[in-house]
Amino acid sequence: MHKSRSLWQSNLGFLMAAIGSAIGLGNIWRFSYMAHEHGGGAFLVPYLVALAVAGIPIILLEYGLGHREKGSSPMVFARLSPRFELLGWWMPVVAMFGIMLYYSVVIGWCVNYFFHSFTLAWGSDPQTFFFNDFLQLSSSPAEFGGFRLPILLATALVWFSCWFICYRDIRHGIEVAAKIFMPLLLLLTAVIVFWTLQLDGAWEGIRDNYLSADWHKINFLAADPEARAAAARVWVAAFGQIFFTLSLGFGIMIAYASYLPAKTNLARNALITAAVNCGYSVFAGLAVFGIVGFMAFSQGVTFDEAIVGGPQLAFVVYPQAISLLPDFNSLFGALFFLVLIIAGLTSGVSLVEAFTCALTDKFNWRRKKVVTALCLLGITGSLIFTSRAGLYLLDITDHFITNYGLVLGGLLQCLIIGWYVGPEKLRQHINKLGSKVPQIWNFFIRYLTPLVLLILLLVAIRGDLADNYEGYATIHLLLYGVGWLIFCLLIAYFFTRQPWLAARLKHKHRYG
Ligand code: PHE
Numbered sequence: 157m158h159k160s161r162s163l164w165q166s167n168l169g170f171l172m173a174a175i176g177s178a179i180g181l182g183n184i185w186r187f188s189y190m191a192h193e194h195g196g197g198a199f200l201v202p203y204l205v206a207l208a209v210a211g212i213p214i215i216l217l218e219y220g221l222g223h224r225e226k227g228s229s230p231m232v233f234a235r236l237s238p239r240f241e242l243l244g245w246w247m248p249v250v251a252m253f254g255i256m257l258y259y260s261v262v263i264g265w266c267v268n269y270f271f272h273s274f275t276l277a278w279g280s281d282p283q284t285f286f287f288n289d290f291l292q293l294s295s296s297p298a299e300f301g302g303f304r305l306p307i308l309l310a311t312a313l314v315w316f317s318c319w320f321i322c323y324r325d326i327r328h329g330i331e332v333a334a335k336i337f338m339p340l341l342l343l344l345t346a347v348i349v350f351w352t353l354q355l356d357g358a359w360e361g362i363r364d365n366y367l368s369a370d371w372h373k374i375n376f377l378a379a380d381p382e383a384r385a386a387a388a389r390v391w392v393a394a395f396g397q398i399f400f401t402l403s404l405g406f407g408i409m410i411a412y413a414s415y416l417p418a419k420t421n422l423a424r425n426a427l428i429t430a431a432v433n434c435g436y437s438v439f440a441g442l443a444v445f446g447i448v449g450f451m452a453f454s455q456g457v458t459f460d461e462a463i464v465g466g467p468q469l470a471f472v473v474y475p476q477a478i479s480l481l482p483d484f485n486s487l488f489g490a491l492f493f494l495v496l497i498i499a500g501l502t503s504g505v506s507l508v509e510a511f512t513c514a515l516t517d518k519f520n521w522r523r524k525k526v527v528t529a530l531c532l533l534g535i536t537g538s539l540i541f542t543s544r545a546g547l548y549l550l551d552i553t554d555h556f557i558t559n560y561g562l563v564l565g566g567l568l569q570c571l572i573i574g575w576y577v578g579p580e581k582l583r584q585h586i587n588k589l590g591s592k593v594p595q596i597w598n599f600f601i602r603y604l605t606p607l608v609l610l611i612l613l614l615v616a617i618r619g620d621l622a623d624n625y626e627g628y629a630t631i632h633l634l635l636y637g638v639g640w641l642i643f644c645l646l647i648a649y650f651f652t653r654q655p656w657l658a659a660r661l662k663h664k665h666r667y668g
């Protein structure tokens with residue numbers, strides 16, 4: 157006999173954990189550079205469309221599935237049909253091996269920068285510091301050039317923290333951590349935003365770049381084919397960002413919802429999770445656009461000259477701004493990186509949990525052993541991203557995993573629920589529990605969402621075939637992008653092939 161499934165202590169605890177998973181580095185570090193690259197405020201349009209068309213429908217789907225079937229994603233999909241188990245494994249495998257291996261390294265950078273804030277270690281040239289002194293970036297993705305010890309140690313610390321939080325059961329581990337970290341995170345973020353708004357030039361930066369929009373960048377019907385292709389890419393990025401930011405297509409929300417008690421207002425929880433997460437991003441964007449505005453003002457340059465696009469935003473632009481602050485520079489810097497660390501950790505544990513939940517469900521292994529083994533495996537896998545080629549590798553992996561891996565997971569989930577199970581069944585399950593999902597959701601899951609996701613996949617493929625992403629060599633894109641996806645597929649296939657302990661697949665808790 158195995159003991160019954162562990163449960164959240166309270167709905168609030170669940171919400172904090174789910175929001176903790178959703179709010180992560182992606183909300184601050186990824187969202188802002190996406191917004192900047194893709195038309196400033198105009199990016200909010202595809203972003204909100206993606207939220208409505210894919211984000212909310214799929215978060216409802218994942219909550220509904222996890223709750224109704226009471227299982228991790230492999231268990232849920234294997235119960236629907238053995239044919240679907242591969243998809244069930246694909247999602248947590250992508251979470252663990254496709255995302256967490258590099259995600260933990262980026263949190264590790266933040267840990268380093270937290271300490272660097274006290275001495276303003278980046279000096280007068282944060283760009284050189286970041287690339288040459290900190291990352292010691294090699295000249296190509298093929299040249300690993302050894303490990304960066306400070307990054308490796310910090311990454312090990314991140315994995316240790318995840319281990320420490322996940323080791324206990326849901327209620328005493330993840331839920332307790334979420335209840336401590338989430339209020340703290342919101343408080344610290346508010347401090348940073350209001351602090352930033354006091355700075356000279358901050359408001360102008362926000363007004364002219366965040367609240368105003370470059371509409372051309374999102375016009376995918378433009379007459380000029382090049383503009384059209386560029387705009388299409390913006391839309392792909394927006395959908396990728398919505399999946400990433402809401403932690404969808406990983407099986408995380410399925411696992412988290414499987415720990416909910418029988419009577420739970422699922423639809424309300426889904427809306428709250430989505431709204432708080434996206435609201436947080438838009439709010440945190442004020443801090444980023446504000447600080448760049450301040451920098452532009454104090455250096456007498458334009459906003460566009462002050463900002464460096466891409467992932468460097470947090471590690472080059474921010475340090476520069478921190479050094480320029482009139483007072484309390486170190487405190488501000490430490491706060492900023494602490495916010496990133498906390499946001500990242502609560503997401504990291506959810507990535508580990510999705511896979512843990514899958515393994516304990518299928519093999520009935522003890523949770524503690526699984527968590528320990530996974531975290532050891534995790535730090536080993538992360539090593540490659542702590543090498544001197546780390547930034548290249550994580551840039552490529554991130555691009556392929558989010559734009560293909562997650563979107564594909566979302567698409568297949570829609571098709572299976574839409575066409576095999578029938579969305580109406582799931583909708584009725586959700587509706588019995590509290591707030592009602594309108595009938596149009598069925599239409600979204602069956603037609604609209606998968607159609608849009610399919611188009612996006614095709615657009616992404618066409619874009620990647622037309623030019624090499626960020627100009628990387630084809631061989632490197634094949635290796636770290638496509639190869640990474642295939643590697644995930646093989647792992648998922650391996651686990652699918654293992655036999656189930658017969659009793660594990662029977663549904664003992666069904667009330668749907
Ligand atoms: N949602 C998190 C973020 O925005 C990242 C994340 C992705 C967390 C996938 C869990 C799973 O940063």
Ligand code: NA
Nearest residue numbers: 178179180401
């Ligand atoms: Na997020």
